[in-house]
Amino acid sequence: MTADKTRALVLRAIPFGETSAIVTLLTRDHGKVRGLAKGAWRPKSSFDAALDLLSVCQVLVLRRSANSLDLLTEAFLEQRFRVGDCQAAVAAGLYLAELLDAVTVDADPQPTLFDLARTTVGLLSQPRPGTNQDQTITWSKNTAGIAALLVHAELGILREIGQQPALHRCAECGTPLEGSRIAFGLLAGGGLCPRCRRGQRPVVSVSAAAVHLLRKLAVEPILPNQDQPAATALGEVRAVMNTVITNLLGRRLKTSHWLTTSLAFSPGNHR
Template structure:
């Protein structure tokens, strides 16, 4: 396995320091004649936007490593200002794509994992978020229900970000559950006394199953559709915007 440390180096002449880090490719877009801008979710440096030069050339082995659903060990020279950094090296650590890209449900779920991670990431590193992405991509390779893997990732990642759902006690008054209503704006389960207008009626077993996957536990797939509807409502309410990948999943 390639080194996962965030080692630093220097260009000849002692100019800008470089660093190495583990990373996932969030998205890419073409730049100049043969270059590509790569948006990386790194373990220790947060979200990084960098140029990989010459990777659009047909014989570029470098470019073949900078693809979605690949865990890579990258070398980066940071920008002098707030512009684009330069990605000068990438070694494959683990390739997750071969069992994801050929299956629409797994592919769209994996895209939603990456898009969610991008929205939750900041300039500083977040090893916990990185590990959650890694685990989700690993599970998606063999998942019978990819949507449950995605929902587990969303619930765990948002809890790590500080706005997890209350799925047993009332999110408003903390009255012990189980409860039969859910409200994303309030923060999860709500009791009859606190239930705001527009709350969704829900089987308490749905909330219990969400609690299980929020804590990384195995759960029955009986309530997949209901869980996904509530989980995405929670995510999109807190992000204050929809995700492109979730819209594609809904249209399928």
């Protein structure tokens, strides 16, 4: 039995027996890990809040044989997902956790993906009172900002798993994409020029404003003190991301409908 110490983000915790939990962690050094945390939900458990959803913690995982669950023996909290009553931030966090769980596999470390996830959870959380860390910047209650931040994270996740959609050039032939509307081929992997879109299915038509926003968010988030994106472009971008990710996974994420309504977009305009 080996012991691995690593930094981890809690993606899921389900009850096991009276007081224990089976915890799914995205770890920085060992990829996704599932482990049994004995007594995690006992009052005064040594795990405390370290195993709450989207907590970042230092964990010690005891690796067991292939047929038994690993054991999580220690978890020290480093950063909490603390969003108060901001429903948009809660929904964005839950969606992010479900997405990360869906696109990662066990024991395949992706440190850049981990760092992106950790940073996003940190930005969604409200600054901790008494610390001087990024005190001036908070996304709390800024629904448009949260929606844009999440798309930035999703595009980064897609990039890290080799599924970033083509946004600047035709996914098929490399011709620069231009025009007032751009065809987005879901199987082709992004934007398509008029010539290549013929016969392609499924294709969604996206406005130039939404493509411009996607290009921007693929590079950087929009800070709360910067000009916020227009609601129409943001709603369209949300619908595109829902469609792209549903198509990639072959199923809708359970949290996607709640996310869309929490971000105040009409749930009717996406598939």
